[in-house]
Amino acid sequence: MSDDNKHILMETGTFIHSAIQEDLKGRLNALHTRFPPEPGGFLHIGNAKAVYINFELAKIYGGTYNLRMDDTNPAIEKAEFVQAIQDDIRWLGYDLDGRLFFASNYFDKLYECAVTLIKKGLAFVCDLTAEEMRASFGGIDKAGTDSPYRNRSIEENLDLFTRMKNGEFPDGAKTLRAKLDMASPNMNMRDPVMYRITRQTHSNTGDKWCIYPMYDFAHPLQDAIEGITHSLCSIEFEEHRPIYEWYISHLDFPIKPRQIEFAKMSISNTIMGKRHIRALIAEGKYDGWDDPRLVTLSGMRRRGYLPASIREFLGNTGVSKALSRVDFGMLEYFVREHLAPVSKVVMAVLNPLKVIIENYPEGEVEMLTLPFHGDNEALGCREVPFSREIYIEREDFMETPGKKFFRLAPGKEVRLKGAYYVTCTGIVKDTAGNIVEVRCTYDPETKSGSGVELRKVKGTLHWVSAKHAVPIKAMLYDMAVLDAPDAPDGIIDNPDSLIVMPNALGEPCLADATMDDRFQFMRNGYFCLDNKHEGLVFNRTVSLKSSYKKS
RNA sequence: UGGGCUGUCGCCAAGCGGUAAGGCACAGGACUUUGACUCCUGCACUCGAAGGUUCAAAUCCUUCCAGCUCAGCCA
Numbered sequence: 001m002s003d004d005n006k007h008i009l010m011e012t013g014t015f016i017h018s019a020i021q022e023d024l025k026g027r028l029n030a031l032h033t034r035f036p037p038e039p040g041g042f043l044h045i046g047n048a049k050a051v052y053i054n055f056e057l058a059k060i061y062g063g064t065y066n067l068r069m070d071d072t073n074p075a076i077e078k079a080e081f082v083q084a085i086q087d088d089i090r091w092l093g094y095d096l097d098g099r100l101f102f103a104s105n106y107f108d109k110l111y112e113c114a115v116t117l118i119k120k121g122l123a124f125v126c127d128l129t130a131e132e133m134r135a136s137f138g139g140i141d142k143a144g145t146d147s148p149y150r151n152r153s154i155e156e157n158l159d160l161f162t163r164m165k166n167g168e169f170p171d172g173a174k175t176l177r178a179k180l181d182m183a184s185p186n187m188n189m190r191d192p193v194m195y196r197i198t199r200q201t202h203s204n205t206g207d208k209w210c211i212y213p214m215y216d217f218a219h220p221l222q223d224a225i226e227g228i229t230h231s232l233c234s235i236e237f238e239e240h241r242p243i244y245e246w247y248i249s250h251l252d253f254p255i256k257p258r259q260i261e262f263a264k265m266s267i268s269n270t271i272m273g274k275r276h277i278r279a280l281i282a283e284g285k286y287d288g289w290d291d292p293r294l295v296t297l298s299g300m301r302r303r304g305y306l307p308a309s310i311r312e313f314l315g316n317t318g319v320s321k322a323l324s325r326v327d328f329g330m331l332e333y334f335v336r337e338h339l340a341p342v343s344k345v346v347m348a349v350l351n352p353l354k355v356i357i358e359n360y361p362e363g364e365v366e367m368l369t370l371p372f373h374g375d376n377e378a379l380g381c382r383e384v385p386f387s388r389e390i391y392i393e394r395e396d397f398m399e400t401p402g403k404k405f406f407r408l409a410p411g412k413e414v415r416l417k418g419a420y421y422v423t424c425t426g427i428v429k430d431t432a433g434n435i436v437e438v439r440c441t442y443d444p445e446t447k448s449g450s451g452v453e454l455r456k457v458k459g460t461l462h463w464v465s466a467k468h469a470v471p472i473k474a475m476l477y478d479m480a481v482l483d484a485p486d487a488p489d490g491i492i493d494n495p496d497s498l499i500v501m502p503n504a505l506g507e508p509c510l511a512d513a514t515m516d517d518r519f520q521f522m523r524n525g526y527f528c529l530d531n532k533h534e535g536l537v538f539n540r541t542v543s544l545k546s547s548y549k550k551s
Numbered sequence: 552u553g554g555g556c557u558g559u560c561g562c563c564a565a566g567c568g569g570u571a572a573g574g575c576a577c578a579g580g581a582c583u584u585u586g587a588c589u590c591c592u593g594c595a596c597u598c599g600a601a602g603g604u605u606c607a608a609a610u611c612c613u614u615c616c617a618g619c620u621c622a623g624c625c626a
Binding site: 008011012014036037038040070072073075076126128129130133134137138139140141142143144171172174175177184185186187188190193195196197198212214215216218219235236237238239240261263265268316317318319320321322323324325326327329330331332333334336340345347374375404406407415416417418419448449457458459460461462520522523524544545546547548549 | 552553554555556557558561562563564565566567572573574575576583584585586587588618619620621622623624625626
């Protein structure tokens with residue numbers, strides 16, 4: 001992370017900073033944070049924000065951070081996600097050596113804590129069925145009613161809980177509940193379930209357990225066990241803070257973690273809901289969780305985003321408690337900013353239109369040596385062949401142009417990047433009236449780099465030599481969804497979120513592209529090789545900004 | 552409608568009683584062998600609303616309005 005970026009995180013989220021600074025002055029001498037994903041899916045940029053806040057804050061205050069797999073529900077969690085989450089976080093730029101933990105490793109301790117609470121008379125075994133319990137919870141504006149099992153003796157609770165653990169009761173037959181207040185206006189405080197019986201094979205503990213702890217009980221204790229000082233989480237857990245503190249306060253831990261909440265971040269024109277994404281993948285609209293239109297970390301990686309861009313974006317969007325929906329354009333700004341200095345600028349024609357340079361000798365080929373980057377000399381140069389037949393971008397030619405069009409048109413002169421000035425002398429159409437070929441003449445005096453500039457031309461076009469060009473396929477991505485005030489969700493899927501250009505042509509050096517290369521296809525945007533396809537399939541990471549207005 | 556939280560420019564976001572930072576977007580202009588980059592310039596007499604306290608309020612008080620959120624043996 002750059003110093004600038006660190007500065008920004010220091011300037012925002014002041015409610016967190018002041019809490020940390022206050023604690024560091026008093027009860028604590030080091031900051032310890034954690035990111036606790038449930039390994040039940042892929043991480044997206046919203047999750048990355050939580051990673052960023054927890055990990056960067058630890059770094060800023062010279063503390064440390066943990067990655068903890070919150071695997072307390074074996075019905076959902078899968079080993080493949082455990083790996084994917086680590087891979088994504090490492091790719092984002094965080095060292096995980098010695099920092100990976102599993103909630104399931106604390107199951108014994110958690111069990112002991114539960115026993116302690118029973119012994120203190122603060123927890124009881126409840127025989128209510130799920131339906132009965134739901135009914136007894138009351139409602140949002142109606143108090144709940146006490147469970148008839150609430151006043152069992154400590155001995156009976158101890159015995160029953162032991163037998164729950166030993167598998168003497170069927171799934172769902174009993175629960176262990178905390179004894180709080182069924183009339184609390186905070187629903188989380190209405191005698192919450194601590195343990196449920198569910199026979200599931202756990203990816204870590206196998207069949208050792210048939211009872212599993214609930215989040216509200218497990219989470220504060222996991223934090224306390226790991227010595228977490230500040231448990232930074234998203235705002236929907238704000239109302240869980242009382243229960244978080246309640247469990248901690250009745251157990252004996254050297255460090256009492258403090259939970260602080262911040263607002264979740266979402267981004268415009270994209271989807272982050274797991275069920276929505278899952279449905280679209282099932283429909284075949286998306287190519288999996290790493291579809292480049294998705295803001296999953298794997299999708300953004302595949303699309304070509306650099307991790308530094310994501311980190312800087314995350315830092316610049318700040319930390320607050322107000323719900324935010326950041327403009328997608330802001331993400332793209334940081335993507336471009338990091339790509340610009342490291343990308344090799346090359347020429348590729350996405351939608352080719354043939355141009356014949358009539359006065360250029362047939363069979364002749366000139367090799368032009370062009371730098372890969374205007375400012376970054378470290379990127380070196382490559383050879384670009386120029387010949388009589390070339391291709392230009394179809395939209396760079398217009399038969400009857402408007403006044404502001406300064407590309408190629410009948411009688412107009414433009415510069416071919418790195419080569420010569422050419423003037424359009426005619427066009428060839430097929431029987432349907434489509435332009436299939438443009439005829440030009442070139443001016444040998446105007447060769448690029450010769451130093452002579454006889455006259456100014458406004459347009460500079462990219463091009464490829466017809467005989468030497470390599471066929472490539474270009475995948476053009478755009479916003480996943482569009483705002484649609486009349487639609488049920490206020491959004492509709494963008495029908496043009498992926499446009500495939502199957503007949504694109506690139507200059508010869510593209511044949512040697514590797515996965516590590518970043519390119520700017522001149523005037524077309526930033527591209528990289530797709531990691532899922534063989535051959536020269538390029539993903540457009542992000543377009544170039546443009547002030548060109550048609551018509 | 553009970554509880555909790557939030558409301559500062561189109562979008563993020565500083566500000567914490569002394570007279571509205573910054574970034575993105577947008578709009579002009581300069582430069583340009585990418586209509587890119589870069590560089591200038593502009594962009595909230597006003598802080599959800601209304602009252603009040605004060606010499607002074609986005610900041611304090613009161614009321615109101617709007618949005619989000621909570622009734623899994625999910626996390």
